[in-house]
Amino acid sequence: MLNLHAWQRCLDAEFGAPEPGHYRAQPEDFVVDEQLDFTPENHGEHLWLRLEKRHQTTLDVVKSLSCLCGVAPREVGYSGMKDRVAVTRQWLSVHLPGREAPSDLSVSLAALGITVLAQARHPRKLKRGVHRSNHFTLRLSGEALQGNHFYDRWEALCRQGVPNYFGPQRFGPGGRNLQRAEALFAKGWRKRDDRQGMMLSTARSFLFNELLSERLADGTWCQPLAGDTLMLDGTHSVFTVDAVDNNLLDRAAALDIHPTGALWGVGELADYHVADYEKRLLACHPMLCEGLLKSGVKRSHRALRARLISPSIETLPNAVVLSFALPRGSFATAVVNELIAHPDVA
Structure with missing residues (x-):
C-alpha cells in the first residue's frame, strides 16, 4: 500500500x-473565480451559465443542471473542477438545441444554493481545461500570523513562485x-x-x-x-x-x-x-x-x-486576506502549505 x-x-x-x-473555516474564507480568455458569442445550441456555488462540488452542479434541464450529464460542460468548501464562480454549458432552458431555472438553482451570475448562448460546449487561470481570495488566521517570518514567506513566494x-x-x-x-x-x-x-x-x-x-x-x-x-x-x-x-x-x-x-x-x-x-x-x-x-x-x-499573478495581501485584526491568481491546474493549497502548518494542506 x-x-x-x-x-x-x-x-x-x-x-x-x-x-x-x-484557513477555510467557512466557504467565504476560500473564494475562487475562474477566468476565461473569451466570452460566449450570444448565439448557438449551448446555454452557458456563470454560476456561484457554496458547499458543492462542480459535479454536484452538473447533476443539478442535467436534472433541471432534462439532459444527460454528458451534455453539461465545464472547464475546471472547483472546491466544495469554498465560494466558487465558473462557467458551465448545457446543450439545448432548438429549445430554451426552463423559465424557472434560476429560481430552481437558487433553491439549491446556486446563483446564476450571467448567461448567454454559444455555438460550442465548454470543454475541460480551456480557462486561463483561477483567481483566489483566501483568509488565513492563527498562530502563524504572529510568527517572525510569515510576511517574509509571502514575499518570497511572490518573488520566486x-x-x-x-x-x-x-x-x-x-x-x-x-x-x-x-x-x-x-x-x-x-x-x-x-x-x-x-x-x-x-x-x-x-x-x-x-x-x-x-x-x-x-x-x-x-x-x-x-x-x-x-x-x-x-x-x-x-x-x-x-x-x-x-x-x-x-x-x-x-x-x-x-x-x-x-x-x-x-x-x-x-x-x-x-x-x-x-x-x-x-x-x-x-x-x-x-x-x-x-x-x-x-x-x-x-x-x-x-508564478503568483497580481499578488496582494491585506492585514486584518487576527487575520490576513491573500489575493492572487494561478494558471489553470495549479492549486492554492500549494501556496497555503508554504505559509501555515495545517493538516488539510500537508
Missing part, C-alpha cells in the same frame, strides 16, 4: 517550518485514491474500470509530486538543468534543452520560463541530468510507472513552479 509523503517545501531551509494556522504541487484533494481522503490506483494497476488498468481517468490522473499526480519534492530537496526546482523540458510562463509551450547557459538561468530567475516534470506515460525518458530523477522515480514506484505505460496514456509535462 502506498502512502502520501510529506513533500518538501521551498521555504523551510531559509525560514524553518511554518507555524500552525487556520510556488512549487506547483498537485493538492491533497487530488488523492482523496487519506490518500485513498492513490491506493485505489495501485489496486487497479495490480490487476491491469481498463477503461471500463476508470471511465473518467481519475486513477490515471491520481497516479501521474503522485509521481509528479515525488519528482518535484526531490528537486526541491536538491535546490533545482526553479533552475534549468541539462535535459530539462522548459515551459514558457503563461503558456503551455515547451522546449527541451541539452545545455544550460546564462541566458536560460536569467530567464528562469525572471520567472519567464520554468523547468517541468513529467506527467508519466508513453514517451521517451529525459536525457542528461534530468534522466537521473526519472530513473529513481521508476525504481521507487515501478507499479505506478509501469501501470501508466500499459494504460497507453501519453507522456506530457507540467511546470515545477507556478
Whole structure:
C-alpha cells in the first residue's frame, strides 16, 4: 500500500517550518473565480451559465443542471473542477438545441444554493481545461500570523513562485485514491474500470509530486538543468534543452520560463541530468510507472513552479486576506502549505 509523503517545501531551509494556522473555516474564507480568455458569442445550441456555488462540488452542479434541464450529464460542460468548501464562480454549458432552458431555472438553482451570475448562448460546449487561470481570495488566521517570518514567506513566494504541487484533494481522503490506483494497476488498468481517468490522473499526480519534492530537496526546482523540458510562463509551450547557459538561468530567475516534470506515460525518458530523477522515480514506484505505460496514456509535462499573478495581501485584526491568481491546474493549497502548518494542506 502506498502512502502520501510529506513533500518538501521551498521555504523551510531559509525560514524553518511554518507555524500552525487556520484557513477555510467557512466557504467565504476560500473564494475562487475562474477566468476565461473569451466570452460566449450570444448565439448557438449551448446555454452557458456563470454560476456561484457554496458547499458543492462542480459535479454536484452538473447533476443539478442535467436534472433541471432534462439532459444527460454528458451534455453539461465545464472547464475546471472547483472546491466544495469554498465560494466558487465558473462557467458551465448545457446543450439545448432548438429549445430554451426552463423559465424557472434560476429560481430552481437558487433553491439549491446556486446563483446564476450571467448567461448567454454559444455555438460550442465548454470543454475541460480551456480557462486561463483561477483567481483566489483566501483568509488565513492563527498562530502563524504572529510568527517572525510569515510576511517574509509571502514575499518570497511572490518573488520566486510556488512549487506547483498537485493538492491533497487530488488523492482523496487519506490518500485513498492513490491506493485505489495501485489496486487497479495490480490487476491491469481498463477503461471500463476508470471511465473518467481519475486513477490515471491520481497516479501521474503522485509521481509528479515525488519528482518535484526531490528537486526541491536538491535546490533545482526553479533552475534549468541539462535535459530539462522548459515551459514558457503563461503558456503551455515547451522546449527541451541539452545545455544550460546564462541566458536560460536569467530567464528562469525572471520567472519567464520554468523547468517541468513529467506527467508519466508513453514517451521517451529525459536525457542528461534530468534522466537521473526519472530513473529513481521508476525504481521507487515501478507499479505506478509501469501501470501508466500499459494504460497507453501519453507522456506530457507540467511546470515545477507556478508564478503568483497580481499578488496582494491585506492585514486584518487576527487575520490576513491573500489575493492572487494561478494558471489553470495549479492549486492554492500549494501556496497555503508554504505559509501555515495545517493538516488539510500537508
